[in-house]
Amino acid sequence: MLYINGEWITDGNKMDVINPATGKVIDSVTIGGREETKEAITHATEAFKTWKNIPGAKRGRYLATVVKLMREKREILAETITRENGKPFSDARGEVRSAIDYLEWYAEEAKRLYGDTLPASQVDKHLMVLREPIGVSAAITPWNFPLSMITRKIAPALAAGCTVVLKPASQTPLSAIKVFECFHEAGIPKGVVNLVIGPAEEIGKEMTSNPDVRKLTFTGSTAIGKKLMRDAADTVKKVSMELGGHAPFIVFEDADIDEAVTGVLLTKFKNSGQTCISTNRIYVAESIVEEFGKRLAQKTAELRIGNGMEDGVDVGPVINKGAMEKIAAQVEDAVKNNGKILQGGNIHKPEEGSGYFYEPTVIQYATEEMQIATEETFGPVAPIFPFSSEEEVIEKANHKQYGLAAYCYTKDMGCGLRMMKALEYGIVGINDPAPIVIQAPFGGVKESGIGKEGGKYGLEEYMEEKFVSIGMK
Structure with a gap:
């Protein structure tokens, strides 16, 4: 299924979802391509005009509602992860907890988007730095953490005041559908979050070339990350890339x-x-x-x-x-x-x-x-x-x-x-095999990536600084 402008789209071409533990088809989902992605971006662009002006505390309350819904559905969410990804059910439960934690963290951080007042160099000037949402954000998530990677990207984007178009991995679309059902049930306004499932080449091309997309975030291989960066350069998008490791x-x-x-x-x-x-x-x-x-x-x-x-x-x-x-x-x-x-x-x-x-x-x-x-x-x-x-x-x-x-x-x-x-x-x-926590920055150096996710650092990836100088003569 696709989710565009607050509506589920079930008609169209289908794609099978395979359980890697059995090799058998467990479901089929509707897919879209470049046109559906363009439509989603158009609606996200329109929704941004309103969403960015909603007070951060209210945006946070929307996210808090999603947290409540996901907690109620945590067992079915974990089962969905295991069925399409294959990881042990206990690990899937851990991923659900992590996904909820990211939403909860940014629900609280949405009301803490501070700017700065700078000391002026002249007595007749007042200097300020405003932090504003960057705009429509395109997100591409991987199959190895099909739920937590979604909330780790969407939660800070929504908290900052951005709108989102998400493409999940083709191997694991069911987890994305489940979390978007929670977004829908939480009453998040139309066009603020959009889900496009389908071929990576078509969807990625529209995301990177469309000038209305101002931020691209991707988790996946270094080779694909490099290609996305090259394609996004034509419209000088802000990018954050969490790429390969060794x-x-x-x-x-x-x-x-x-x-x-x-x-x-x-x-x-x-x-x-x-x-x-x-x-x-x-x-x-x-x-x-x-x-x-x-x-x-x-x-x-x-x-x-x-x-x-x-x-x-x-x-x-x-x-x-x-x-x-x-x-x-x-x-x-x-x-x-x-x-x-x-x-x-x-x-x-x-x-x-x-x-x-x-x-x-x-x-x-x-x-x-x-x-x-x-x-x-x-x-x-x-x-x-x-x-x-x-x-x-x-x-x-x-x-x-x-x-x-x-x-x-x-x-x-x-x-x-x-x-x-x-x-x-x-x-x-x-002496720590698990150094990943919600409040800390996650990201690499060299060809392992650009930008960070998690904590205040992840929120900053969806913000831009605007300097304002006011003459007081």
Whole structure:
């Protein structure tokens, strides 16, 4: 279904939605293209004229109503995520909580959009800086967090006074439909939020070329992000891009091995390794690398793989067959380059039905020559690289292309502080495998992105500064 100007559109071409745990069609949805996107932008442009002038406190109350509705529907929202994305139901519940938290945070922040009064350089002038909403915002969200990525973009936009046209990932449109049902039920005015499902090329072209769109926000691959930036340059749009990652996880000799192993399990195998901040390269001090690999393999073997709707499942499917085959190719390349598989290493065939599963895998003796050392692995594969010195691991950990998230385990506070400064990443967790919180900025450096989401930083992405100088003669 499409949602344009407060109306649901159900007529038109359809697209099937596949459950990656079974490979079967679970639903079909109406799709649109460039014309529907243009129509949505037109309505968003008209709605912006009114929405931007609504007091922030009132905009916040609309968001608070959506929060209430999503809390009431949290179980069906979580089930929808698992059915179309595949992640374990417990993880889907966590995503719903996160999605609600973003809405609640920005519902409160909507009334705190402050400007500034500047000290004048002349006695007969009064200087001010106003912060105003940028305008119609186009948002493109990914399939790996099909609900929370929507609210992380829409909530600050609406709080700031912007209107939105959203394109969700084609693999996971059902979660978007569910949250837009909540927007509709909350009575958000027509044209303020619009949903367009369909082919990325057509919808993206209209979003980037339409001059009425003043902001483009995207979460996805670096390659697609670069293309969107190039296309958006013709109309000089403001962009925020949360792109690919290749997170290092560094374990020093003095670290608590069991705590570090637990950290890897959380950062590597959650969502089957399909997150942009997933650990991709595990660097372990040579003196403990054998013991670390042994303990990680033991814990990895205990993970239960299966359909996310089954009780006790830790690792669900990957999103599709192509993703599964890419993971298998990277593992095969690692073995050819003398990597030793300590656990897993195979495509998983469920006892019943089909689906796209890959075993949680641990590879010892990883080297820089392997594909897995430089290419982002969107899957449950944990390669272990030994290192001998702090200087060596800093050089290896700082990826030339990526700079989203990095992790480090050590009991030496001095070492931790040095790593904090040396690691060229937008997010650094020192002895912390879960450094993401609502109030903090989320985003990368280098080719991992531009701009931030979360906290006051995410709100600023949807605002522009207007300087006003008043003569008082």
